[in-house]
Structures are given as C-alpha cells and as structure tokens.
Amino acid sequence: MTEAPSHRSPAGPRRLWRFRTLPLRSRLAILTAAAVAVAVGAVAVSAWFITRSALTDRLDSSLKASYHQAEAFAVRRGGCVPGAQPKGDQGQQLYLGSTAQVVAPDGTSCQLWGYLVKTQPVDRAVASGRRPNAFHDSTDSNGTRVRVYTEFDPKFTTNESQGLTISVAQPLNQVTDPLDELALILSIVAGIGVLGAATAGLVIARAGLRPVDRLTDAVEHIAKTEDLAIRIPVEGEDEIARLSASFNSMTARLAASRDRQQQLIADAGHELRTPLTSLRTNIELLARSEETGRPLPPEDRRALLASVKAQMSELALLIGDLQELSRPDAAPGSGPLQEVAVHEVAEHAVQRARLRGPDLRINAELSPWYLQAEPASMERALVNLLDNAVKFSPAGGQIDVRLARGEFSVRDHGPGIPPEDLPHVFDRFWRSPSARSLPGSGLGLSIVARTIQQAGGAVSLHAAHGGGTVAVVRLPGTPEPRELA
Secondary structure (H helix, E strand, C coil): CCCCCCCCCCHHHHHHHHHHHCCHHHHHHHHHHHHHHHHHHHHHHHHHHHHHHHHHHHHHHHHHHHHHHHHHHHHHHCCCCCCCCCCHHHHHHHHCCCEEEEECCCCCEEEEECCCECCCHHHHHHHCCCCCEEEEEEEECCCCEEEEEEEEEEEEECCCCEEEEEEEEEECHHHHHHHHHHHHHHHHHHHHHHHHHHHHHHHHHHHHCHHHHHHHHHHHHHHHHCCCCCCCCCCCCCHHHHHHHHHHHHHHHHHHHHHHHHHHHHHHHHHHHHHHHHHHHHHHHHHHHHHHCCCCCHHHHHHHHHHHHHHHHHHHHHHHHHHHHHCCCCCCCCCCCEEEEHHHHHHHHHHHHHHHCCCCEEEEEECCCEEEECHHHHHHHHHHHHHHHHHHCCCCCEEEEEEECCEEEEECCCCCCCHHHHHHCCCCCCCCHHHCCCCCCCCHHHHHHHHHHHCCCEEEEEECCCCCEEEEEECCCECCCCCCC
C-alpha cells in the first residue's frame, strides 16, 4: 500500500515564527550574540588564514635557502651519490629535519640527505624543463607531510644529463602545529566573546527597554481602567523619550476629546430638555381637551399649535447643528475640496438674510475671492453670521456686508456684545443672557469657527464703533480662480 505524502511546513519559516514569538529583549540578545559571533568568526578566520600565509611564506623562504645548500652539496659531490650524507657541523646544519634529492625527468629520484620524498607531476615538469621551479605538498618515505620546493639548474652538467633538478623538503608541522594551536585559542576566545556578548546584550536590552516596559504598562493600565490621566515620565531626547512624549500628548488629546464629548452630550441634553418639555406640555393640553370632550377656545388652540410648530422648528434646527458638529474635525485639505467663489456664496447668504429681515437694509460690497473649501460648509458659515446680524438688528436697522482681499465682514447696529462675553461667543451652546429669549441653539458661531478654521482662515467678533457688533472672517485664497492641485 502506498502512503500518501505528508505535508509538512518548512523548518525555516517555523523557526522564524518561533523567533518572532520570543520576547523583544530575548530577540535583541540573540541578535547581538549572532552579530558578535559573525564578527568574531570573521576576524578569527581572517587571522587564521593570514597566519597560515605568513608561516607558509616563511617555510618557503627556508626551503629556498635549503635548495642553495643542497645545490652546493651536489656540486661538490659531482652529482647524486646514493646514500651520501653530509658530515660534521655541515651535516647537522643541513639535515636538521630537511630532505634533499635529485629528480630525473622520468620522476626517479636520488637521495642527497634525509628521507626520499614521493615525486609529483609538478616535479617531473620542472625536471623536464617545462617549469623553472615549483612549491607543493607531498609525503616522504616516513609518511610525514612535507612542503617541497623543486628547481631546475641548467648550468650544472654531468656525463649523464644536461642540468640538475634538486628538490628540497621540510615537514609541514612547522605550519600546521602553530595553526592548530591558533585555531584552538581563537575558538575559545570566540566562544567567550559570544557568551559575553549574549550576556551584555541581554543586560543592555533590559536597560534599554525599561522605558518601553513603562509604556506597555501604561497602555495596559489604560486598556483595563480607561484612565486617560496617566502620564509617562519623559527622560532625555532620544527615540524612547519622543515616543513617551507622543504617548502623553495622545492620551491628553483623548482625555480632552472625551471631556468635550461628555460636555457636548450634557449641553445637548440640557438644550433639548426645554423644547421637549414645552412640546410635551402643549401636546398634553391638546390631548386632554380631546379626551375630556371640552375643546379649547379657537384662539388658545391656534396659539398651542403655533407653539408646537415653533418648538418643532427649534428642535429641527438644534438637531441639524448637532449633526454638523458631530462630523470629524478633519485637517484642512483632507476633505473633498472644491474651488469656491466666496463672493458668490456671500451673495446667496445676503439674499437669504434679506428674506429673513425684510424690514432691514443690507448693504453689500463683494469683491471676487476664491479659495479651496467645502462649498456647503462655507455657505452655512456665512449664512450663520448674517442670521446673527439679522436676529440682533433693530427693526428698520442696517447691516453692512463687505468682502475685500479675502476679508469678509458683517457689521450690525444692534445692542452689541458685552466685553466680558466676547471670549465665549464661539463656545458650544453658549448664549448671552440677552439672547436666551430669542430662537437659536447656541451652536451657530461654533459651526462658523470650525468651518473657517478648517479652510485655513480665522474669525473674530468685536464691538463696532458707534454700537453694534462686527464679525470679521479672514480667508486664504486669491482674487482669481485657480485649479485644485
């Protein structure tokens, strides 16, 4: 029976996944140890190869000196004398661990001193004149690994041959033994270095990640308790300090946003309570008259229905303003912007104001001005400013509207705003004591300020000379239209 092949996940991705699941400090320690291991390994290998090259060069230089001694010895002997050995001090000097032999073109050799060394093709190439000299490794008759130098001397002539090829050799342990000791020392040093690097990496990771641990604890505390008042100490100016400062700024903004949301809900509930109470009272009166079979006088019934209609209109206006304010406070330029002709929008707002205040005289001087904004929001803001002017203007009064070089101003001749109330005019649901009897939600100027700020402009209110109030809106833009970038 043939078994179905098993599907196993590759070992590499599995090890990578396990590595990623380790704590950050463990990963940093492992990466530090790995980096040190690679660096130490590279240095150790480089040192080993450099030392081997230096020892090999020194051995080769020694072989060249031995070659000249062997050549002089062969010349005095008249060539190769089998079994001949150097005697006395000269013999001790020449034979100290070295080997010398004469090599024939056919590969046969004649010993000068020491052990015979197995000839290689490169030796025969030198002996036949195809190469002047050569270094190589071989084995002598005693089984010892040796370093060999072979050179052909064409000046030496015997009756049997023209020229002489001499091969000298010395044991390779002059190179291998120091290299083995060096490799052992480097391995020990590298192991100690890697272990020390891993330990140091773990200690450094713990110290370096301590601010991150505090940040993690703070985030977990906020996730559990929703306490946005917590702050992280900021120490220094490094990346961790910047992260801590950014986190503190984020929690502060979130806390402020939550406070504004709660305040908006509380203010909206307070503002909704009055029209709802009035509506409930009026509707209960109408329902009771129907249930008891005692109809209200026609004048009272008309007054109640008019009050209900007015309260419904006020509720609709308040809900519309709340919907406008509930939109996200987007950064300038992040919404769907269009080229807005401010003078045309202002002209529409003036026409609407004339319909709402037919007994008022509204003078308008509007010069062309264009900017990138949301047309509906911009028109609503300008309409709100003119509505305020109409609301507070006396019967038969005058309103001056002007747009010149990006500055839109609305000046009325009403009672004006007390100086102590001016800082609060753009607050949500704020209404001056003199205006609380008039219709409105207290959100109009808040919407104006929000819209103008999103368009990159500024709005302000101040007392006008001779009475009344002046609302000034400064808008960026140009007197000529331009394409949206």
